[in-house]
Amino acid sequence: MPMLSKRDLDNKVYGLDQYRPGMEGLRDLAFRITSGTTGLPSLVVISRANTEAKRRFIVKRGNDFLFTIPKRVSYFKWMNDFLRPINGQRPIRSFMSADLNDMKTGRYEFLLSAHTPDAVVSFPSSYILESLQYLSAETRARLAERVKLVVTGGEMVASVEREHLKKAFPRAEMRDIYGCAECDLFSISCPILTHRYRNEPCAVFHPFDEDYKIEIVEPDEEGFGEIVVSSPELPRYRIGDIGALREEVCACGMRRTLLVAGRKDYDRIAVFGVVFLASLLMKAIEPFAQDLEDYLMEVRAGAENNERRGFVELLVIPKNGILSPILTAQLAQVLGALQVSKTRTLHSFVESGLFAAPRVTVTTHIKRESPKKIRLRRLA
Numbered sequence: 534m535p536m537l538s539k540r541d542l543d544n545k546v547y548g549l550d551q552y553r554p555g556m557e558g559l560r561d562l563a564f565r566i567t568s569g570t571t572g573l574p575s576l577v578v579i580s581r582a583n584t585e586a587k588r589r590f591i592v593k594r595g596n597d598f599l600f601t602i603p604k605r606v607s608y609f610k611w612m613n614d615f616l617r618p619i620n621g622q623r624p625i626r627s628f629m630s631a632d633l634n635d636m637k638t639g640r641y642e643f644l645l646s647a648h649t650p651d652a653v654v655s656f657p658s659s660y661i662l663e664s665l666q667y668l669s670a671e672t673r674a675r676l677a678e679r680v681k682l683v684v685t686g687g688e689m690v691a692s693v694e695r696e697h698l699k700k701a702f703p704r705a706e707m708r709d710i711y712g713c714a715e716c717d718l719f720s721i722s723c724p725i726l727t728h729r730y731r732n733e734p735c736a737v738f739h740p741f742d743e744d745y746k747i748e749i750v751e752p753d754e755e756g757f758g759e760i761v762v763s764s765p766e767l768p769r770y771r772i773g774d775i776g777a778l779r780e781e782v783c784a785c786g787m788r789r790t791l792l793v794a795g796r797k798d799y800d801r802i803a804v805f806g807v808v809f810l811a812s813l814l815m816k817a818i819e820p821f822a823q824d825l826e827d828y829l830m831e832v833r834a835g836a837e838n839n840e841r842r843g844f845v846e847l848l849v850i851p852k853n854g855i856l857s858p859i860l861t862a863q864l865a866q867v868l869g870a871l872q873v874s875k876t877r878t879l880h881s882f883v884e885s886g887l888f889a890a891p892r893v894t895v896t897t898h899i900k901r902e903s904p905k906k907i908r909l910r911r912l913a
């Protein structure tokens with residue numbers, strides 16, 4: 534069966550054709566408007582019955598929910614799709630970034646001092662952290678005491694953010710959820726897994742077994758490839774993220790692990806078995822923050838003298854327009870020292886001839902296809 538990508542869905546309504554008026558469960562259909570950041574907006578049908586089981590998993594762990602979400606209609610719709618139909622009479626309160634002024638004027642404080650939730654859902658995780666600063670020490674302490682579940686999703690939680698969340702909600706069970714707008718939620722993290730993979734540069738989840746089939750296509754030596762999901766409405770959908778799937782029984786009872794390494798060609802690039810991670814690159818470049826306006830590393834698999842060879846180029850925009858020879862040499866050194874396999878640096882692959890020496894190029898403009906600050910890109 535052929536695979537679909539976001540481009541196939543652009544400007545279309547997808548998944549409706551399999552449903553007919555009068556069909557059982559039809560009133561449970563929901564429409565999902567996907568965002569336009571990775572293409573044109575599209576409309577995908579989601580049958581709510583198929584996703585309810587996953588929500589129950591979360592709902593049964595909380596009684597009084599607080600949502601913090603950015604000001605985006607699709608998120609708001611998602612929140613309503615997510616819990617309201619099965620939450621019964623239990624309260625759900627929400628704060629969006631548009632309400633930030635309310636936070637500053639004390640309405641947020643008033644709301645949370647009157648009704649302290651026991652479950653917090655935040656997309657992305659930074660929203661709840663951001664909102665905490667507008668609360669009094671008493672209210673924060675009450676939240677710390679009462680909140681027993683924190684659900685995050687929408688983007689990967691950085692380890693430093695996870696630490697902040699743990700500090701703010703020390704009694705809470707932390708769960709990250711993972712899915713995509715087009716297919717809905719199809720996996721959830723577990724504390725045992727998060728701890729076990731704490732040193733891996735990826736997020737880890739248990740896929741829900743029923744309804745969704747997950748495949749990894751074009752896997753590299755470590756089993757990382759593009760994640761392809763089949764939902765009841767979308768057959769074989771390329772979600773644009775890189776991951777690996779492992780069959781392993783967890784102490785929590787779940788039987789599969791999905792490792793997610795980020796966006797394809799942006800967060801993790803494997804060339805000839807050499808793996809570049811945007812997170813490691815960003816960490817390595819951090820000491821040069823005051824010298825650089827912007828930067829982007831491009832990786833390409835090519836050939837030189839009939840031998841296959843990888844090429845790495847760091848494009849930089851210096852803050853004052855010029856890059857001193859010392860800085861250029863330092864940056865080249867940083868690139869060479871990048872960890873690109875479990876035990877080896879890029880430098881060692883340059884020495885063995887598999888990669889050309891990394892280049893640092895000064896430029897005045899870096900072209901990006903998406904508004905996101907991409908630091909790593911694969912060139913064809």
Ligand SMILES: [Zn+2]
Pocket residue numbers: 723724725726739783784785786787
């Ligand atoms: Zn588990």
